[in-house]
Amino acid sequence: MNPKKLPRYIAVAIVLGILVGWCCHHYAESVEASQRIAGYFSLVTDIFLRMIKMIIAPLVFATLVGGIASLGSSGSVGRIGLRAMTWFVCASFASLALGMLLVNWFQPGAHLDLSVSQAVGSQAAVNAGDFSLKAFIGHVFPRSIAEAMANNEILQIVVFSLFFGLALAYAKRQGHSAIGNLVDELAKVMFRITDYVMLCAPLGVFAALAAAVTTQGIGLLLDYGKLIGQFYLGILLLWALLFAVGYLFLGRPVFTLGKLIREPVLLAFSTASSESAYPKTIDALERFGAPKRVSSFVLPLGYSFNLDGSMMYQAFAILFIAQAYNIDLSFTQQLLILLTLMITSKGMAGVARASVVVVAATLPMFNLPEAGLLLILAIDQFLDMARTATNVVGNSIATAVIANLEARRGEQQAPAEQPTFAAHNA
16 A cells, blocks of 8 residues: 555545444444444454554654754754753643643533443543552653563653663764664664554554444534534644744744745645655745754754644543543543653654554553544544644744744844844844
């Protein structure tokens, strides 16, 4: 299968899944018969979920270690990197918080009324007593990286990866790059394996929709329409927030930037690929006046650590799944999910359907039904287009702001030289 045709195959799988599910629901002799038929479809979803879980641990390790090791250590890189990471963390937090606020307000999954027993490979419903800050923090640090990887303990893998990445960065500065090259090659291999697994997505989507419609009927689709509409409203609000913050740093030139990035944003939206928009985004930033030394460093870093649209998607997806299975999450539990997503989502860019992988990794950590992922995957293409375009917008504004801050710093050190970055674009 050509990976570029994957969205088309998923679209076909959606239609076929709905039709087959409707036929099974309509002609099933009883509720028990429809549930029995749905169980056969669920076998396919179980296999697909297992393949998703199979790639999580090595993928997180390779991408996060590679991202940390590539940060470098010079004063200029450190300063730009610190500014970039500060922006990325704040933007990620704002995106997640806005997404969670909207999902709690709209309740898009509240009327699905799915039972946890229907979820393939799912855990028991969330027990509020299982969540405490003390237990959560204590569980973050691994006793053994082998045990953490075997159990897909994603936060424990992240902690080990942080130490490993910092040590690897030091080793690379000393001229020892063999392990760094090995990690980079591992990341490339895992990207390819992820591509292979995602080629099975149409089968997983077909089976998930067929099983859901078989048991719930065609009315299930109305809730999908509500979710898509509410997500796009959230994306528009996030764009408004990003441009408002950009205006505080850049002034009116931020609107000039908006015009310059129209082409890469449209390209990202139509292809659902940030990578396809990368060359055009670099070109737009250079025409805007951002120095290449800044844009060539901040933009790739943003592709790993500043995925604003993906942050909102993950908040929508996880809380939608909890609502669909009638699982109530307290404010403390949602805060822990937010903090977890802040960490687990970093370094995952370049992976096909990276946000789906992050959601798949996060669900079992909070005992949420993993099969709920396939409810989201059925419409993921429509959500992916919006979140990918948003990632491009967020990274473009972040790069422009950091370039402006660097220009102002340069002007303070040499006031007789060229005007500030923002003044140049006014």
